[in-house]
Amino acid sequence: MAEKVVLHYLNGRGRMESIRWLLAVAEVEFDEVFLETREQYEKLLSDGALMFQQVPMVEIDGMKLIQTKAILNYIAEKYNLDGKDIKDRAMVNMYSEGVMDLMEMIMLLIISPDPKPKLDNIESKAKKRYLPVFEKALSGPIYLVGGKLSRADVQLLECTLMLEEKFPGILADFPNVKSFQGRMTRIPAISEFLQPGSKRKQQPDEKYKKAIMEVFQIKLP
Structure with a gap:
């Protein structure tokens, strides 16, 4: 039995949301590890899990994929969502x-x-x-x-x-x-993903903004 897909990102939309959408449409179950502190992010960095020192990162099929486009391409090809030729x-x-x-x-x-x-x-x-x-x-x-x-x-x-x-x-x-x-x-898969309680994230709010600033050490004006 294959291990469940695991997503590493903040608890918000950002660059991970399109990945969540595509997995939901492919009917692939996934878990999420939410980055809430700088320490969590630095742990991923020190473990060598982030090739270019950035997220989103997706654990799938024994790999730790980064770069949003690369992740989307992999999922699309794996689940026949990338065209016929x-x-x-x-x-x-x-x-x-x-x-x-x-x-x-x-x-x-x-x-x-x-x-x-x-x-x-x-x-x-x-x-x-x-x-x-x-x-x-x-x-x-x-x-x-x-x-x-x-x-x-x-x-x-x-x-x-x-x-x-x-x-x-x-x-x-x-x-x-x-x-x-x-x-x-x-x-059906999309209808389900749009229902309350799904893993679809809501519009960014102040809590999400604060997490961005904390995890990535961004100084906003």
Whole structure:
């Protein structure tokens, strides 16, 4: 029997949340070790568990994986969520990279001393650069690539939900994306992950911000 997957990160979204989403969709059970103190982080460093001295870190199949994209790629390939061939995988990667660029901007809001200008920039880029791409891609197909569920779809759903938390109604001009969102949330594994009590994390709050500052020794203005 394979050992359970273990995630090492803070008790919040950040770069680990997309990994949680993908594992949930693949119906893979996982445990979490939450970093709450600098000492816990330094213990991982001293143990040599973090190749580039950073998290997220995922213990899976006897490995200690770091680098978010590498982790997502491994899970997607292992659970057939990366497209049917090399061309599909290229498309999946392009869509995923775009989504991650947008989500990265949202993630950084928690450590911004003045989030208002950044929020305006995120909303503008979402409407003008990112959402039009997905609106066009979903003008006919059920999924983004090759007619089958991929990690790009999972990450797009995660991203649209994050956007709606910040900008209610942002999908009003993107009906294909909104319909896609509705279809995705009806997938049983996703529906379960969206229920209260799941391992999905809530929006970052002051407690999460404090943990970031403590664990990574970040000095905020």
